[in-house]
Every structure is written in C-alpha cells, then in structure tokens.
Amino acid sequence: MLMLSMFLLAHGDDDFCYDEEHCDPYAWGDNYPSCHPLLDSHHSPINLDHQLMKNDSLDSLNLEGFNLTHKGQWGLTNQGHSVVLEVGNGMQVSGGGLPGTYRTIQLHFHWGSVSSNGSEHTLDHLRFPMEMHIVNIKSTHPNLTSALEDPTGIAVLGIFVDVTYLHNENFQSISSALPSVAYKGQTKSIRPFPLVNLLPQNNLTQYYRYHGSLTTPPCSQVVLWTVYEVPVYISWAQFEQFVSGIYSTEEEAANHVLLHDNYRHIHPTYGRSVYASKDAKLLTNGQNGSIKVLGLFMTLKILWEKQLGKPLSSKGLFTPRTMTKKNAR
Ligand SMILES: *[C@@H]1O[C@H](CO)[C@@H](O)[C@H](O)[C@H]1NC(C)=O
Ligand SMILES: *[C@@H]1O[C@H](CO)[C@@H](O)[C@H](O)[C@H]1NC(C)=O
Numbered sequence: 001m002l003m004l005s006m007f008l009l010a011h012g013d014d015d016f017c018y019d020e021e022h023c024d025p026y027a028w029g030d031n032y033p034s035c036h037p038l039l040d041s042h043h044s045p046i047n048l049d050h051q052l053m054k055n056d057s058l059d060s061l062n063l064e065g066f067n068l069t070h071k072g073q074w075g076l077t078n079q080g081h082s083v084v085l086e087v088g089n090g091m092q093v094s095g096g097g098l099p100g101t102y103r104t105i106q107l108h109f110h111w112g113s114v115s116s117n118g119s120e121h122t123l124d125h126l127r128f129p130m131e132m133h134i135v136n137i138k139s140t141h142p143n144l145t146s147a148l149e150d151p152t153g154i155a156v157l158g159i160f161v162d163v164t165y166l167h168n169e170n171f172q173s174i175s176s177a178l179p180s181v182a183y184k185g186q187t188k189s190i191r192p193f194p195l196v197n198l199l200p201q202n203n204l205t206q207y208y209r210y211h212g213s214l215t216t217p218p219c220s221q222v223v224l225w226t227v228y229e230v231p232v233y234i235s236w237a238q239f240e241q242f243v244s245g246i247y248s249t250e251e252e253a254a255n256h257v258l259l260h261d262n263y264r265h266i267h268p269t270y271g272r273s274v275y276a277s278k279d280a281k282l283l284t285n286g287q288n289g290s291i292k293v294l295g296l297f298m299t300l301k302i303l304w305e306k307q308l309g310k311p312l313s314s315k316g317l318f319t320p321r322t323m324t325k326k327n328a329r
C-alpha cells in the first residue's frame with residue numbers, strides 16, 4: 001500500500017514482488033517479519049462482510065483542500081509495485097471518527113489483469129477490478145518513520161474502481177500521464193487537480209472503518225482504514241492502460257514484465273471491530289441489498305409462474321450492480 005521511495009532506499013528495491021514464489025506476498029515475512037500474519041492480527045486487506053457493526057457516530061470525513069486546485073506540480077511515478085501520485089501540501093483529512101488530523105501525502109493503485117480483478121479489499125467476496133489508496137499521515141508526526149511507530153499513525157482512504165463503457169474525464173490527468181511512466185523508475189509531473197474528483201462524490205458518507213495494516217512491506221499495523229462502499233467508474237480503455245501498459249521492470253531490462261495483480265491476499269479479521277458508517281447501505285444489519293432484491297424477485301417469480309403457468313425471465317428486471325462490459329467480454 002505504501003510504496004514510498006524511502007522504503008526502496010532503505011531496503012533495496014527488489015526484495016518484494018507479487019508474481020514470483022520467493023518474493024510474493026506469502027513470502028514477504030521472510031524479509032519483513034512484521035508481514036508475517038501469525039505474529040499479529042491486524043493485517044490488511046480484509047473481506048468486508050455483511051456482519052458489520054453499524055456505528056452512527058461515523059459521519060462524513062472532512063476532506064480539507066480536496067476541492068481545490070493547488071499550485072505547483074505533482075509527480076506520478078512507476079515504483080515497480082504500483083503507480084504513485086505524490087501530491088503536494090494543502091490537503092488533510094479529519095473527522096469521521098479519526099483520532100486527529102492526517103495530512104495527505106500520496107495516492108496509488110492496485111489492479112488485476114485483463115482477465116482478473118485486483119482490488120485489495122473485497123466487498124462480500126466481490127473483488128473489484130481496481131482499488132485506489134489515498135495515504136495520509138497523522139499531522140503530529142514529522143515524517144513517515146515516526147508515523148509507523150504510532151498504532152494510529154496512518155489513515156488510508158480506499159476507493160474501489162469499477163469498469164464501465166463511459167470515459168471518466170476526472171481520471172484524465174492520470175490517464176494521459178500513464179504512458180510516460182510505463183517503466184519502473186519513470187516519473188511524470190502533472191498539474192494538480194481537485195482530488196475530490198477521484199472520489200465517489202455523491203456517496204462520501206457511506207464507508208467501512210477498521211484498524212489494519214499497510215498492504216505492502218513492512219506491513220506495519222498502524223492504519224485506520226476508511227473503505228468507501230460505492231465505487232468510482234473508469235472506462236475499459238482507461239483500465240487497460242494500467243493492466244496492459246505498466247511494467248514492473250525498467251526500460252533497459254532485457255525482458256519487460258507487465259505489472260498486474262499487485263494486491264495482497266485477504267486476512268482474517270479475528271476479533272477486530274469492523275464498522276459501517278451511519279449511512280452505509282449494503283452490508284449492514286446482516287442484510288445484503290442485492291440479496292434482498294433478488295429474494296423479492298424470486299417471490300414474485302414463483303407467484304407469477306403459479307398464476308400463469310409460464311416462466312418469467314429475469315432479464316432486464318434484475319441486473320447485478322456491477323454488471324459491466326468486462327463481464328460481457
Ligand atoms: C471546499 O470545501 C469547503 C468545505 O470543506 C468549503 O468551505 C469551500 O467553499 C469549498 N470550496 C470550493 C471551491 O468548492
Ligand atoms: C464507533 O466508532 C468510534 C470511532 O471509531 C469509536 O470510538 C466507538 O467506540 C464506536 N462505537 C461503538 C458502539 O463501537
């Protein structure tokens with residue numbers, strides 16, 4: 001989740017990966033003891049299931065500066081494990097049950113491939129095509145090193161990214177810079193834009209909250225997660241720029257290896273509380289919205305068929321929420 005140059009400098013840049021047995025997420029514990037899932041119970045990502053506890057004190061977060069166009073330049077970099085957008089000063093996150101103010105430092109993405117979904121968290125076992133992480137460190141800490149020593153030193157906003165046929169103009173700044181960072185180590189500066197454009201703007205009060213970890217080494221268990229319930233959508237072409245256009249290798253490498261499926265496996269929640277915000281809809285009260293709708297449909301269908309003796313097709317009446325061009329391929 002945090003792919004900061006700091007770690008690369010401190011640990012050498014090729015000691016973790018996603019695609020080879022000796023360095024994949026199940027082996028991270030060899031080099032980074034704190035990634036060993038047996039040593040602690042606060043790992044991320046998790047599956048967000050329908051047994052979440054509703055917590056009415058969780059209302060919307062204050063996303064200060066997210067609606068402004070800041071001055072200067074931001075840097076988009078291929079760090080070999082993800083594409084990271086380092087944002088300048090001027091944004092901070094608080095409220096929504098967070099114990100303090102957190103300043104925004106960067107965002108990055110996790111994705112699958114042309115044939116697999118790659119979000120890190122799953123929503124009732126549904127894995128979305130991508131997930132974006134906006135990383136914030138508690139403002140009482142001068143640097144990341146000290147934030148990693150604080151059990152609530154980091155707050156990450158997780159946003160599911162789904163794929164549809166519509167082009168998302170709000171992702172254009174990132175989309176147009178991606179070809180310039182195809183290879184590891186490449187950087188492209190981009191003009192700042194209002195970060196709120198990348199969020200599910202109509203549904204910011206609907207989220208899940210739990211205490212977990214970084215999802216990349218050193219897997220520090222210091223993260224307060226806010227995972228938004230409603231995804232944002234990008235087009236198939238925009239999605240393809242990630243899954244078919246970003247390499248984990250340098251331009252000079254003899255073999256170019258596509259970066260894909262850069263997500264960590266799901267971890268158990270053990271005794272952790274996983275909360276749903278006041279306005280979250282899908283997974284609360286043991287009720288899953290789509291299952292409820294499907295149940296109603298099945299009841300109607302049985303009644304209908306009893307009356308008329310002929311089958312009622314479900315086509316067009318019940319379309320799964322996440323039906324996209326991708327399924328249709
Ligand atoms: C940005 O949001 C703040 C509240 O967080 C609001 O006071 C301000 O008017 C907004 N600015 C713009 C340009 O929308
Ligand atoms: C609701 O969330 C707040 C903030 O995280 C927490 O302090 C509180 O204990 C939670 N309430 C319940 C009933 O668990």
Ligand SMILES: *[C@@H]1O[C@H](CO)[C@@H](O)[C@H](O)[C@H]1NC(C)=O
Pocket residue numbers: 117125126127128129162163322323324326327
């Ligand atoms: C992958 O994502 C698509 C689009 O959101 C969804 O319809 C599909 O169910 C997902 N597949 C899995 C295995 O979760």
Ligand SMILES: *[C@@H]1O[C@H](CO)[C@@H](O)[C@H](O)[C@H]1NC(C)=O
Pocket residue numbers: 142143145146
């Ligand atoms: C980070 O901040 C801590 C606490 O103030 C300080 O002791 C340390 O030297 C700083 N580390 C770096 C790398 O700047």
Ligand SMILES: *[C@@H]1O[C@H](CO)[C@@H](O)[C@H](O)[C@H]1NC(C)=O
Pocket residue numbers: 202203206230281
């Ligand atoms: C998103 O928010 C809008 C407006 O509040 C609401 O009508 C809609 O149902 C929400 N979407 C989901 C999937 O909950």
Ligand SMILES: [Zn+2]
Pocket residue numbers: 001002108109110133215
């Ligand atoms: Zn991440």
